[in-house]
Amino acid sequence: MSMWINRIDTHILPINFQYHAPKTLEEALKLLAEYGDEAKILSGGTDLLVKMKQRLIEPRHIISLRNLTELRGIREVEGGIHIGAATKLREIERSQIIAERLPLLHEAVKAIGSIQIRNMGTIGGNLCNASPAADSAVALMALGAELHAQSIEGERIIPIENFFKGPGATALKPVELLTAIRIPPPPENYGWAFRKIGRTSLDIATVNAAVLLTLRGGRIDLCRIALGAVAPTPVRAVRAEEHLRGREPTPELIQEASELVVEDISPITDVRGTAEYRVEASKALVRDALNLSIERAGGGGR
Numbered sequence: 001m002s003m004w005i006n007r008i009d010t011h012i013l014p015i016n017f018q019y020h021a022p023k024t025l026e027e028a029l030k031l032l033a034e035y036g037d038e039a040k041i042l043s044g045g046t047d048l049l050v051k052m053k054q055r056l057i058e059p060r061h062i063i064s065l066r067n068l069t070e071l072r073g074i075r076e077v078e079g080g081i082h083i084g085a086a087t088k089l090r091e092i093e094r095s096q097i098i099a100e101r102l103p104l105l106h107e108a109v110k111a112i113g114s115i116q117i118r119n120m121g122t123i124g125g126n127l128c129n130a131s132p133a134a135d136s137a138v139a140l141m142a143l144g145a146e147l148h149a150q151s152i153e154g155e156r157i158i159p160i161e162n163f164f165k166g167p168g169a170t171a172l173k174p175v176e177l178l179t180a181i182r183i184p185p186p187p188e189n190y191g192w193a194f195r196k197i198g199r200t201s202l203d204i205a206t207v208n209a210a211v212l213l214t215l216r217g218g219r220i221d222l223c224r225i226a227l228g229a230v231a232p233t234p235v236r237a238v239r240a241e242e243h244l245r246g247r248e249p250t251p252e253l254i255q256e257a258s259e260l261v262v263e264d265i266s267p268i269t270d271v272r273g274t275a276e277y278r279v280e281a282s283k284a285l286v287r288d289a290l291n292l293s294i295e296r297a298g299g300g301g302r
């Protein structure tokens with residue numbers, strides 16, 4: 001009976017664990033090295049605590065990032081824009097740098113949950129939770145982000161395309177911490193769009209999509225299309241991208257490219273929608289997002 005209640009709704013964390021609140025990154029990495037598989041990082045807790053209450057995970061050690069100010073903040077650096085992994089989603093939403101330089105990310109972050117969730121939740125948590133529907137993930141894929149992972153052995157940089165390994169699984173080793181997200185400087189005059197369908201404004205996506213593109217001489221040049229909630233991980237619609245590159249963005253071409261997204265997705269049926277619905281929604285979202293991106297890139301409305 002108690003197990004059943006725990007799976008439905010409870011305010012109780014039913015397992016014993018040791019709570020650590022390291023004061024420095026070095027201390028946090030040492031704890032991770034010591035406890036590895038038995039430890040879980042606590043950032044905002046909006047995913048982790050739900051899973052612990054449902055007993056989906058039962059870590060013996062919780063390592064909180066709350067004191068690690070070096071993992072927070074947004075700044076322009078030589079290689080682009082740096083966002084600390086423990087930066088709150090609300091801070092990103094309110095950042096002038098993000099609104100001006102990366103409006104695609106601004107819009108995607110604004111679509112996450114509610115203000116309360118964004119006040120607690122962090123960008124690193126959104127990525128490391130590795131939900132196929134994570135809203136920041138599709139935007140960061142379209143933006144070509146790189147993720148910085150650190151352990152006591154040192155740092156490595158993971159292109160976001162290689163980060164997601166399946167629902168809830170990432171390329172991070174148990175001893176590694178995601179420390180930052182680095183977004184390269186966006187190209188001149190780029191067009192962008194973020195689209196999301198959810199059952200309610202508070203729900204995670206049934207399907208989401210992000211597009212970034214540029215035009216050169218009236219033809220599509222750079223083009224990245226990312227989709228979420230339609231495969232075990234967020235995915236790039238590479239066949240559609242290839243079809244568009246170097247070509248004039250006519251309504252027929254946009255339609256053809258939108259149809260091609262089916263080549264890169266493998267949606268399932270779940271409580272949020274059927275696989276068939278997700279296929280049709282993916283095509284429609286990508287078509288809309290492409291049209292808006294072309295307009296924003298100076299290619300005129302369609």
Ligand SMILES: Cc1cc2nc3c(=O)[nH]c(=O)nc-3n(C[C@H](O)[C@H](O)[C@H](O)COP(=O)(O)OP(=O)(O)OC[C@H]3O[C@@H](n4cnc5c(N)ncnc54)[C@H](O)[C@@H]3O)c2cc1C
Nearest residue numbers: 041043044045046047048113121122125126128134135178
């Ligand atoms: C009501 C509600 C609505 C929501 N709506 C949305 C939505 O619309 N869109 C959406 O995308 N998500 C949504 N979420 C999910 C969640 O809020 C986000 O994924 C959030 O960004 C998670 O961040 P966090 O800091 O709370 O992560 P946490 O819960 O602290 O951590 C999540 C996971 O990542 C790991 N982790 C966290 N930080 C690091 C790090 N730096 N290095 C290594 N591992 C780390 C943790 O160990 C844990 O496994 C919603 C959640 C709720 C409860």
